[in-house]
Amino acid sequence: MKQFIPISALLLALVPGGCAHETTSANYATIAVDLQHVDKCETDDYTEVFTEPRYTLLRSLDKNDMIGTADKVVVTDDLIYVADFRNNKVVSYSKRGIPQKVLCRIGRGPGEYLLLCDFCVDEDGNLYVNDARLNKVIKYDAGFNFMNDWEIRYDIESFEMLDNNKFLAVLSAWNEGKYENIELALLNGEMEVETPVIMYDEFVDRNVEIAHAVLCKTDRGIFYHRTIDDNVYLLDNDGNITEKYHFSFGEQSVRDKERLNVEKYWDNFKNRTFLCGQIVVFPENVYGTLCDKMENRQFVWTRGSNEIRIENCQDEIPNIGMICGVAGNRLITYIPASDFDATRNFEGFNLTDMDVDDYSLVLCTYEIE
Template sequence: MKHLIILLIVTSLLVITGCVVSKESSDVSRLIVQSSKIQKELVDTTVFKKCSIIFLETNDNSLLRRINRICYADEKLFILDRSLNKILIFNMEGKYISEIHQVGQGPGEYLSIMDFCVDIVKKQILVLCDRPYKIIAFDFDKKVMFDKKLDGLYFNITADSGYAFCNKLEISNEKGQKYELYRISIESDDVFHYLPIRTNIGSNRVYKGNQITSTQNTYYTRRFDYGIYHLDGNDVYRKYTFDFLDNSIGEFS
């Protein structure tokens, strides 16, 4: 008897419960979070514009253990399972299409996946690997387009105009690392860096989730920072900042 994997897909509106948006002179939108207005119950119709329930086909090739990231592009769902080191591809009816599972030590292969993204413009899947350190690009037919070595461990990836935005750990033992966010050229050796690492951040941490998110715009968040950073071409700047008023615990610079 086949087991069904049910995937709930929601399209969200930019609504933050208990928040008031105000514009500062520096063009940074301040989101005031008033805890007294936060309710335990959430009226989901104020947050979700659309909801779809997708029953994913289950067969010998489409088995999942854990979902780490989902990307939607070209009327397809791309689902990363890091524990199995593969990316599964389904259509919007839940039918299994194919998978990327190129485990090995040769060109276009990897031992472990850290993250991935979909370049909608070039119709490519960029796979960020942590063993070894590199980015592999596949087209939607799983053909290897390039295999680019990296200088160290990166955690998240998103594509932007021929570049890949990737982030490193805030605290690193890598020699010479001074920044945590990088824009890496896909077609050349150009690398640009942003956001200096903060020396007063401790190394003890819990899992931080996906810090780079991309829909119509690309944003970056980091711990002990109330800001949301906008990744815009060759520029990175703070777009929003949360103000918890009397409940703020301070910010690390």
């Protein structure tokens, strides 16, 4: 039986080591990132990294559009899409944070799903969601009306729409048959595997999933990272690898034998550090989360000065908020309503005059480079 271990059961740090994954792309640079020898900075001062963020209150008009977290955020020219995977929900908001549409259709019928695990949006505003339980991808129009669905013969963890109307998808390690060992692949418009991009190496545990792999679309391209892997890939909008970043954590790195059998060596992870969740690499800074000795920590590493700011994000909300996405060259974080400083004023909204039930979350948008 496959076992899923969420990041919250592991948590923070950084891990090196491990064999290189086989890729079908050629002629890309591999860049070493040494996080063993960095200077730690105070985490209450990000003035050298960010300017003052723009805040957006995600309003809640009724219980249907209430969300508890922002697992993924996609920003288009007109709308903000926020997914709360625990509640099987995607909500679209205006740029002022007013709910527009809610997608939450639980079931087995047309346009319904059982386990929402990812979504993406095309240039026409059509929404695609992945149902990890029923193994299908569902397409809705901009008004969240059901359009089409595709039954797929393999498990997908994450996917993203490309500019050429194809998809980049992360396939689960336990797929069999002709999909066995495919880690990252290009899919055509019918959700069929067209070209493998990255193949799993021999040190992947096919019985355990430690959080979902993440694809993050930015102005630089699409970043891909899988938890307990020290490599972060940057791909262009045609799905070609352009750069690979290899992160090094020295003696705290996860060993190959531990990656191969996580359950057997579970106690060893108490002394390990590895990347987990969303990682994005920009010329000046690297943003992401690591699991360090079973604790999740969010970090911002400034490459030029070699300074790193690390905050606990397992039991606390970091000062800049929880990273939940990138829009172009802007970093998106969120802060729960109950944790936000209610003395701030935002474009006509005074939080001191509002009940906490009137809004779900506060999104923070930082210009990064």
